[in-house]
Amino acid sequence: MxxxxxxxxxxxxxxxxxxxxxxxxxxxxxxxxxxxxxxxxxxxxxxxxxLPGCVDPHTHLDMPFGGTVTIDDVESGQTAAAFGGTTTHVDFVIQPQGATFAQALDEWRAKANGKQVIDMGYHMAVTDLKEGGTLEELAQLPDEGVTSYKLFMAYKGALMVDDETLFRTMEVAAETGALVMVHAENGDVIDVLVKQALEAGHTEPLYHALTRPPEAEGEATNRAIQLARLAGAPLYVVHVTCREAVEPIARARDKGWEVWGETCTQYFFNSLDDIAKPDFEGAKYVYSPPVRDKSNWDVLWNAVRTDTLSAISTDHCAFLWDGQKTLGKDDFSKIPNGAPGLEN
Ligand SMILES: [Zn+2]
Structure with missing residues (x-):
């Protein structure tokens, strides 16, 4: 042909x-x-x-989150990607608590078996170095074709890791040459702000954004940069949304440190105006980090232009309206975090 x-x-x-x-x-x-x-x-x-086929470096297909599972599996997600001109994506294996990395990888590969439409790869989200995976096993992942370790600095009580786990993973990455990726938000501080908002009776989606302020993202971004520097590991900050996070990345790159930043399509076009929409409509814009004040749109465009941010992904993480987003009808903290985008 x-x-x-x-x-x-x-x-x-x-x-x-x-x-x-x-x-x-x-x-x-x-x-x-x-x-x-x-x-x-x-x-x-x-x-x-x-154009050549696009690469989406950040997606979540068939992923458990907040008591439910993202609605796109490998087949439907990849089909959407192909229609949009994306021919490769990199998905996140999430290490279940207590599971080894090999078990986690097997589980995710089984989700893709027989369903693949386009090319794909995996990042490994490290959630547990105490009961499940070991540092030795982590060091072997690049031989399995997984060359990036992702850590969540947010989602306290679920995916969040402490600084010890973050730093030990960075030390392994410094040895193996793997890339460390961080979801940079201060999960402890956010947990306090969420509790305070709910105690004050604020349940609507807007409070998802107000309890995850830009400072929490800026602090975690800077912390990850400094710890990566200390460990000698390369760092990639996923889904950067605001000036507070762009600035420390720009500083690090000016110094020639091995730091890269990624942003996502939605942060150029959505803002607090969307998540503030009435009648629970704002729930469609609940993802983390949250939408920001519009003044950040120019910050992001400039950061992409100047290569302060080097990659654009979708963070595709789709949930249905009925039965999934509506889980948080009376409590914004129960709205599954995520939005679709893989076809963009
Ligand atoms: Zn993500």
């Missing part, structure tokens, strides 16, 4: 030009102006962009 894509505007990491693309059996063999070749299928792409 051969395909000729004619007259499209081709964008690659390096170039931007109008040309034809010829592919045989899923491999591009020729790119040039006005190609004169016969093809089984000819597509007129004039006036359109022609």
């Amino acid at each position: 051969s395909v000729l894509i004619k007259g499209g505007r081709i964008l690659t990491a390096a170039d931007d030009y109008v040309a034809d693309v010829y592919a045989e059996d899923e491999t591009i063999t020729l790119i040039g102006e006005s190609l004169d070749v016969a093809a089984d299928k000819v597509i007129d792409a004039s006036g359109k962009y022609v």
